[in-house]
Amino acid sequence: MGKKKNLIETAVRLFAEQGYDGTTTLQISREAGVTEPLIYYHFKGKEELFTHILIEAFDEYMGRMDALPCETPNEFTKIENLIHATQQAVKDMPRRTRLVMSSCPARIKDPKHVCHDRMIGIYEWHYDYLTRCLEKGIISGEFRDVPVAETAFVLISTINGMSRQHSLLDEDSIIRTRQAAVDFCRRSLMAI
Amino acid sequence: MGKKKNLIETAVRLFAEQGYDGTTTLQISREAGVTEPLIYYHFKGKEELFTHILIEAFDEYMGRMDALPCETPNEFTKIENLIHATQQAVKDMPRRTRLVMSSCPARIKDPKHVCHDRMIGIYEWHYDYLTRCLEKGIISGEFRDVPVAETAFVLISTINGMSRQHSLLDEDSIIRTRQAAVDFCRRSLMAI
Amino acid sequence: MGKKKNLIETAVRLFAEQGYDGTTTLQISREAGVTEPLIYYHFKGKEELFTHILIEAFDEYMGRMDALPCETPNEFTKIENLIHATQQAVKDMPRRTRLVMSSCPARIKDPKHVCHDRMIGIYEWHYDYLTRCLEKGIISGEFRDVPVAETAFVLISTINGMSRQHSLLDEDSIIRTRQAAVDFCRRSLMAI
């Protein structure tokens, strides 16, 4: 019986709902239907359980990003793909994405933390991905002549903001809003 | 000597940096240079201290929003004003804004919480403000014919996302990025 | 205005209802409508306030006992007088009597306590009073030949027990029960 998996899923849920400090090992074990010491059999401690979850989530998220096609008919398709992929990640694993996005900063500020590099990495990956898109699109004439760095930052903000507010939308709105976001960016970027 | 004020400022800083559960009353009192029981002389407890700070921050934020001019030469100026005002709020009181934006959801989910209505209120205020802008602008021909509700959501996401990632930028970038955001929205919304 | 008197009356009530340890100086001051430091203006501290009340109550009680007539037509009248006097004391100052009777043992066990001698004194006074009555009554043939020390103890127990259970009775029952107690003792003691 997957007691370990049960433990992890419960921890993911509670950490996402209540934060790391707001969640106790007793609560995790009880809601997972096991006893507390079992956490210490599978993990070195609460911190390692949390880190384990984070790393898994980071890697899953980055795996999705790395799977985005390199070859696309044009640069805007890359941006469209990114928006779809991030929104899909939120939809597929809302709690893990929530953890990656919101609870991290507080606990991973410390550069020595195992997840610190991953967190920086995700931001930089997005930044590089969008910067390269914009540069190529501007050169090719597909995009207007926008300030690359600043516009990339705005795009990341929009994507992150939407991920965070994801829970406010119902099933139908999600799809329409995703499309609205893509259109919003297209109109702004595409040369007339 | 302003020990109470000192207490509050320290609490704001620590709550913003470490979250509610990650901050202890002992830590607050020590870093404020007072003793722990003083917290309980001025506030009913840790929770009330936190709530006091949140309410103050919510009200300061909404005060700024309510101060936005009702009469503007056109609808996009309203959106431009909103972006400037929110970014200015983040700049003037970064920790309080951080609290209002990020630490709340976790603790204010409970509809009975004193701050729950304020939090909902802020979102709805933004939504109404933007929805009205868009509607009027579309009718007057100032804006293109975009889906109002969805586009408002995207705009809020962008604004929130930028507020949250504010700390990643240095003094100069902030101004350039703010301008880039305004331009990004203008190009997307304004009729050609 | 009698703030001090107010303080004392409130303290009497709270100490009687909740005990010494269950009553806080803040509670006393609040319910008395004054501030906490005022307690320390009038008394050295909580303990002295309590002791002040106890001494007052002890002395008032003993004053009533000392006022009992020495010359009586017979010995049983003395016993009757004692029962009436103790029951009247409970009726006139129920809370103070309650303090003298029930909350003391816990706090006055220590022989160094100012009230320790008073407490012992009250018991011994009762004991001597009853012992003398019984002895004289037995010698004079008024009473049957009962074991003096043991019977005195039983009588004290009855008197104390009734004082303690006083609050269970309504106004009318009190009088009838007091009479029943007197008759109960009379039948048991008086020679046929």
Added chain:
Amino acid sequence: MGKKKNLIETAVRLFAEQGYDGTTTLQISREAGVTEPLIYYHFKGKEELFTHILIEAFDEYMGRMDALPCETPNEFTKIENLIHATQQAVKDMPRRTRLVMSSCPARIKDPKHVCHDRMIGIYEWHYDYLTRCLEKGIISGEFRDVPVAETAFVLISTINGMSRQHSLLDEDSIIRTRQAAVDFCRRSLMAI
């Protein structure tokens, strides 16, 4: 090793000696030779530990009362049995009886308290037991014609008073006093 039992016995002693509010969890744990958190492993808190002890004591006491024989040669034997049983209970478990008798009123006044019904129950059981004895004895001519309700109250007072003052007596006096109490009541009640 019986750490839980140790904890309970120590708590019984300290609660009886110092009262609920005068006893700290740290003191209990130290004197029991365990650490404080162990209290919270076995009980929900200090209050539950106290309640656990009270319930146990109440039930033990009532168990003894229920064991009294229903069939007796006459009604006074029932009263004699009651006096013996209560005094024996005090002798066998002086601290628990002390708790049941003296510390309760203060903490169990609240009708919602788990022990409130038990406390009322004990009083009513005594009252009913004695009332029935007296009625039957009066009808059968065994007893004089005394007022039933009031005399029952006086008898309860004597029994309670003796239980409370039990600690003042040494081993020998206890037996003599118990006998004196029985004789005292017999002379008062029995028809000549």
Added chain:
DNA sequence: GATGAATGAGTGTTCATTCAT
């Protein structure tokens, strides 16, 4: 794998008390 019992260190909170005014 899994658990019941146990703990050292710390948590939020309250206490009686003091001090400057």
Added chain:
DNA sequence: TATGAATGAACACTCATTCAT
């Protein structure tokens, strides 16, 4: 007299963690 502000010491209680089984 009287109080608002402040505190050292202690309080009931919880935490993540360990250990014997």
